[in-house]
Amino acid sequence: MAAEPKRCAIVPALNEEDSxxxxxEGIRAFDxxxxxxxxxxxxxxxxxxxxxxxxxxxxxxxxxxxIGGAVQTGFRYAAEQGFExxxxxxxxxQHDPQELPAILAPVLAGDADICVGSRxxxxxxxRSTRSRRIGIRVLAWAVSLLVRRRVTDPTSGFQALNRxxxxxxxxxxxxxxxxxxxxxxxxxxxxxxAEAPVRMRERAAGASSITxxxxxxxxxxxLLAIFxxxxxxxxxxxxxx
Amino acid sequence: xxxxxxxxxxxxxxxxxxxxVLELIRSRRLRERYxxxxxxxxxxxxxxxxxxxGLNTIAGWFGVTGYPPAVxxxxxxxxILLVLLHYSTVISKLADQxxxxxxxxxxxxxxxxxxxxxxGTISPTxxxx
Numbered sequence: 030m031a032a033e034p035k036r037c038a039i040v041p042a043l044n045e046e047d048s049x050x051x052x053x054e055g056i057r058a059f060d061x062x063x064x065x066x067x068x069x070x071x072x073x074x075x076x077x078x079x080x081x082x083x084x085x086x087x088x089x090x091x092x093x094x095x096i097g098g099a100v101q102t103g104f105r106y107a108a109e110q111g112f113e114x115x116x117x118x119x120x121x122x123q124h125d126p127q128e129l130p131a132i133l134a135p136v137l138a139g140d141a142d143i144c145v146g147s148r149x150x151x152x153x154x155x156r157s158t159r160s161r162r163i164g165i166r167v168l169a170w171a172v173s174l175l176v177r178r179r180v181t182d183p184t185s186g187f188q189a190l191n192r193x194x195x196x197x198x199x200x201x202x203x204x205x206x207x208x209x210x211x212x213x214x215x216x217x218x219x220x221x222x223a224e225a226p227v228r229m230r231e232r233a234a235g236a237s238s239i240t241x242x243x244x245x246x247x248x249x250x251x252l253l254a255i256f257x258x259x260x261x262x263x264x265x266x267x268x269x270x
Numbered sequence: 271x272x273x274x275x276x277x278x279x280x281x282x283x284x285x286x287x288x289x290x291v292l293e294l295i296r297s298r299r300l301r302e303r304y305x306x307x308x309x310x311x312x313x314x315x316x317x318x319x320x321x322x323x324g325l326n327t328i329a330g331w332f333g334v335t336g337y338p339p340a341v342x343x344x345x346x347x348x349x350i351l352l353v354l355l356h357y358s359t360v361i362s363k364l365a366d367q368x369x370x371x372x373x374x375x376x377x378x379x380x381x382x383x384x385x386x387x388x389x390g391t392i393s394p395t396x397x398x399x
Contacts, residue, residue, distance in 0.1 A: 091370050205303060246306075253309075254302045257295045 034113040034137075037064040039103030040085070041096055041186075042120025044074040052118060053083040055126035066106055067120065070099035076120070096186070097207035101198060108199035116189045123229050124187045131225040132189040141223035143194040143215055145208075147182035151226035160241065164248055168209050175255060176216035181224060183209045194220055203254065206247050213255045272322050276339045280319030288312035307356055311349040318342055 038056045042049050053065050067080040071093030081087045088102050100117060107115045114136065118124040128146060135141040149165075165184055172183040186208055190198070197218055203210035215222050291308045294300035318325050319342065329338035 091374050092367050204301070250302050250306065253295070253306070257292060257302075260296050261298075 033062060035111060036060075036062060036114035036116070037066050037103075037107050037110070037112045039100060039107065039115055039117045040065060040067045040080075040120050041070060041099040041103065041117070042067055042072065042076050042080070043070050043093070043099075044072050044076055045120040045122075046072075046075045046079045048122040049076055049080050049120045050083050052120055052122055052124075052126070053080060053085050056118065056129075057084075059126040059129055063116070064110075064112075066103050068099045068103045070094055070096070095205055097202055097204040100186070100207070101202035104195055104199040104202065107195050112195060113192050114189070115195050117186055119186050123231070125228065125230060128187070128227040128229075129189070131227050132187065135223040135225065136189045136191050140221070142191050142220040144189045144223040144225055145180075145182065145185050145212070146187035146227035146229070147185055147224045148227065148229050149181040150224055160244065164244055167248065168251065171252060171255060172209060172212050175213050175259060176222065178216075178222065180212060180222075183212055185229075187227060187229065206251065209251045210254050210258065213258055217258065217261070272325055272338045276342075277319050277322055280339070280342055281316055284312045284316035284319055288316070304357070304360065307349070307353045311346070311353065314349065315342065315346055318345060 040049065040052055040056075045052075049067060053067070056063055056065055065085040067077070067085045067087045069077040069080070069087060069089045071090055077087050077089050086106075088106060090099060090102060094102070103117070104115070114133075116129060116132065118126065124146070132144040132146045135144045149169075165182070168183045169180055172180045184206070188208075194215065197214070197220065198211065201214070203214070212222060288309060291300065291305050291312065295302055295305050318328075325338050325341055329335065329341045332341065332344075334340050
């Protein structure tokens with residue numbers, strides 16, 4: 030590609046007024062060519078103002094849609110604006126912009142339509158609670174089985190996508206804790222998936238939104254969704270229903 | 271003891287419920303999060319239909335000695351109540367969100383009209399009651 034691809038960084042954020050500024054600066058320091066799109070998912074603090082002051086494009090959702098709805102808003106924007114490349118970094122600072130090259134490489138080389146940064150594919154020792162690690166292992170097993178490819182971090186939101194993946198997710202993206210179902214969706218739509226080992230940080234500020242009971246609910250819901258999804262024959266785009 | 275016919279009928283009905291719900295999920299007409307309670311209903315009723323000894327025991331706890339399948343009805347009704355209650359909360363949330371959307375839309379239209387004369391208005395084809 031002679032010219033650099035039109036690219037954006039989608040940053041979903043709920044109440045991250047303390048960390049979103051740093052995330053934006055970090056992306057800009059890595060590559061000022063990214064249009065930074067912060068999706069404020071019904072923020073009650075000053076996240077939208079902080080992001081706008083830092084020069085990001087801010088999409089303010091009128092109420093909380095959850096991470097799936099928020100990220101999909103970013104994808105819709107990316108699709109409408111004709112972006113050829115998109116990355117996703119969470120507004121809480123867990124994703125390090127300096128790790129972007131690892132996930133960008135396969136997509137830029139044309140070897141994959143979506144590349145997911147995995148915490149468990151090699152480098153670094155990501156500390157998490159034991160129950161979380163077991164849960165992720167179970168989901169990784171299920172997803173690997175369904176996409177016929179070894180997937181080590183099915184819940185990672187640190188992703189790079191090309192036009193095809195952007196357009197798919199803009200039209201249809203799972204709602205609650207979507208990353209796992211989205212991986213299986215990619216496979217069923219014949220998009221090429223790649224993983225790259227990355228290092229992630231602990232949460233910079235604020236509290237995690239997943240409690241123990243929610244984790245069980247989430248596991249049941251996600252496993253149900255991906256196994257039932259196997260039986261869907263045709264692609265049903267949201268707008269066509 | 272529960273008549274065998276009742277156990278079979280209960281099991282078949284439960285399986286049918288589960289299959290219908292799974293198909294609704296598969297065809298994207300029902301979201302997983304709203305299907306979970308229905309699936310739980312189907313599974314619990316299936317277990318109680320097949321586990322006749324267990325149904326007998328549970329019926330005994332509640333003083334239902336004459337006709338244990340009455341517990342099947344009771345459990346079924348209880349679960350339906352739970353589902354209805356859950357859906358009531360879902361509808362409430364949707365209604366609240368709807369209000370926010372309507373209000374934001376009104377403000378947005380006002381701003382559009384302010385910026386570009388009359389061209390900015392999204393004219394309603396028919397206002398719903």
